[in-house]
Amino acid sequence: MTPLNFKHLHYFWVVAHEGSITRAAERLGVAVQTISGQLSLLERQLGKALFNSQGRGLVLSEAGRAALGYADRIFELGDALVDAVHNSGNDNTLRLRAGISDGIPKLLAYGLLSKVTAMSDDVRLICNEGEFENLLAELALHRLDVVLTDRPAPVGGNLKVFSTPLGEFATGLFACAELADRHRADFPHGLGGAPLLLPTRHHALRNHIERWLERLGIRPNIVGEFEDSALMTTFGRGGLGLFPAPLALAEQIASQLDAVPIGAMDGVSEQIYALSNERRIRHPAVELLCAGGNAGETPAVWGV
Structure with missing residues (x-):
């Protein structure tokens, strides 16, 4: 041809x-x-x-x-x-353009990307937040080097994208002190009618939580649904309702959001993937981020 x-x-x-x-x-x-x-x-x-x-x-x-x-x-x-x-040769800065899906806990994204910021090279991290489909399109156009998301890239089509599992994080319910005292005693069976904040149905975690509630026969009062995990935790901090978050972040959530864990949701976990373009010569920061991926459950995020 x-x-x-x-x-x-x-x-x-x-x-x-x-x-x-x-x-x-x-x-x-x-x-x-x-x-x-x-x-x-x-x-x-x-x-x-x-x-x-x-x-x-x-x-x-x-x-x-x-x-x-x-x-x-x-x-x-x-x-x-x-x-x-x-711009090449103007400085020795290594730039990593990272997309972060809006459903991923921001503390979790920070913990994962800390591997990159700790590199010996002079690294400039450029972060964009958005919906999964938009970030995937930006990655396909090579406007992003990596995307952190809660699901792998779709199979088939013309996209040539690698999906690397970065970890699976056990999830629990958190709340401000007042709500925690009210609902911790008979957890999880005492959650019937409890005010609950959830991610929207676009997020993989939502399906896991709904199956957990259905399995236990619990019907909470869903008072809010959020695309952005940061907005969900902000409303949770204000006392609007209980909210899900990785248990590995309990210490950070307590210090930054003044919220405490009520209990673990057995069998519910949040999976994080790094999506990157299929290239023969890959970005060194992306290589570092993905190194050791698919390691399964990660008990702690900080220092990852």
Whole structure:
């Protein structure tokens, strides 16, 4: 198969964003005939029409929309390449761009990433928080080096992503002192009607907790559902309800959130994965983070 001509692809990309060959020619400073000829060559190579005529203008065909998605990613990576090369050698800082799924406890993310911040190299940690699907898309576009999340990457499709288990953390229920005194005595059977804060159904932990409650025949009063684990623990600290968290973080939760564990939820655990791009030469900080992954239950987070 003939290699793709990126000059032809660039002309297509500009036409698609400008909406017309004339405007694209003005932007690129070339003749309209030049762009038309390059588009024809690209369409001939791909074997599909990339545009359909609509009145006096052009609209993308189905094949054109698919091609534009890839072209966007290609030229975004090109811009990133230029920036990376331009800035290389300016300092010796190793940058790790980490995405953190909003459902992961932030204290847990800090404990896991402390391996990276403790590296002998000069490391700059750049963290983004967001929903799983958005972070996965950013990883696919190489805008992130690693994503910490509560589930592995989906199997199949065009994504080439590694999923490395970092640990499995036993989970319990925590609460402010007043609620803890009220519900600790007959735990877990005394939780019927107790105010409970839960992650939304987008998070894997939610399903584990619901199965645990169903197995015990307990029906608490769910007073709040949260996408962001930090927001959930903030409301828990304020006394709105009991909230789940890794038992390994009990000391930190007590000191920072003034909340104490009520009891363990037997069989309920939070799994953390590191998602990274499939590359032959991988980021040294990602390698360190994933080293020793799939080690099973991690009794303590700090110093991981």
